Amino acid sequence: MIRASADSFTGDAMPRASAAGKLRVENLGVAFQREGATLPVLDDVNLSVRDGEFVCLLGPSGCGKSTLLNAMAGFLQPTSGQVLVDGEVVRGPDPRRIFVFQERGVFPWLTVAGNIGFGLGKLSREERAKRVQHYVQMVGLQGFEKSYPHELSGGMKQRVEVARALAVNPDVLFLDEPFGALDSITRMVMRSELLRIWEAERKTILFVTHDIDEAVQLADRVVVISARPGRIQQIVDVDLQHPRDISSPRYLKLRDGILSQIGLAHRI
Numbered sequence: 001m002i003r004a005s006a007d008s009f010t011g012d013a014m015p016r017a018s019a020a021g022k023l024r025v026e027n028l029g030v031a032f033q034r035e036g037a038t039l040p041v042l043d044d045v046n047l048s049v050r051d052g053e054f055v056c057l058l059g060p061s062g063c064g065k066s067t068l069l070n071a072m073a074g075f076l077q078p079t080s081g082q083v084l085v086d087g088e089v090v091r092g093p094d095p096r097r098i099f100v101f102q103e104r105g106v107f108p109w110l111t112v113a114g115n116i117g118f119g120l121g122k123l124s125r126e127e128r129a130k131r132v133q134h135y136v137q138m139v140g141l142q143g144f145e146k147s148y149p150h151e152l153s154g155g156m157k158q159r160v161e162v163a164r165a166l167a168v169n170p171d172v173l174f175l176d177e178p179f180g181a182l183d184s185i186t187r188m189v190m191r192s193e194l195l196r197i198w199e200a201e202r203k204t205i206l207f208v209t210h211d212i213d214e215a216v217q218l219a220d221r222v223v224v225i226s227a228r229p230g231r232i233q234q235i236v237d238v239d240l241q242h243p244r245d246i247s248s249p250r251y252l253k254l255r256d257g258i259l260s261q262i263g264l265a266h267r268i
Contacts, residue, residue, distance in 0.1 A: 021048035028081035040229035056219035064230030098170040135163040155186040
């Protein structure tokens with residue numbers, strides 16, 4: 001597999017999946033049929049994600065990021081190739097793999113506690129209450145357990161979604177631009193919150209974004225996807241400790257390297 005540092009952004013070689021990993025994407029292609037014509041969306045995508053790794057999928061709108069995430073989560077069957085989790089081929093959704101969609105998905109008829117506890121029906125009442133309270137505290141919503149979604153801010157609703165996803169103890173968490181509808185200040189807060197939770201839980205996270213700064217602030221690695229049909233242009237190792245100083249020379253070099261890779265270095 002080709003891995004890029006800030007000093008290497010040629011994108012000439014196609015990265016290949018390694019033999020080991022929590023999640024592997026092998027020679028994956030996706031094409032849709034539109035009015036009798038074939039529309040290629042993803043082409044020969046290969047990727048390996050380690051257990052507990054935070055990986056951001058980055059690329060322009062329409063490049064196939066969300067399609068790739070849906071295929072990895074089992075919501076979409078690839079046209080070619082395959083996805084494996086723990087060595088098993090993904091053939092459909094699985095409760096061990098939780099998806100947080102771009103549109104907010106909290107249930108308006110349930111309280112904060114009810115939303116977070118959704119999916120915990122197999123636990124005893126005592127165990128369920130204990131787990132709900134654990135994640136209420138983890139996302140900082142103490143005192144709002146009995147509140148309904150219409151009483152919460154956008155950022156608080158997003159915290160509820162993340163807490164609900166984590167409460168079922170998934171192996172892998174897929175997030176499709178979960179902060180896209182939030183204002184810039186709330187986005188920054190939610191990035192910090194997500195990182196804090198990830199460092200505590202160490203779940204494997206696949207996170208779709210089109211925001212370069214968001215990707216470099218969050219990820220262990222940034223997977224840069226080309227315009228449609230989406231291919232992996234480069235995989236960038238972000239060798240910075242959290243919390244990351246967005247004004248540091250290394251951060252700026254990584255960010256500017258990605259900008260150069262996607263052809264925007266001299267346009268903004």
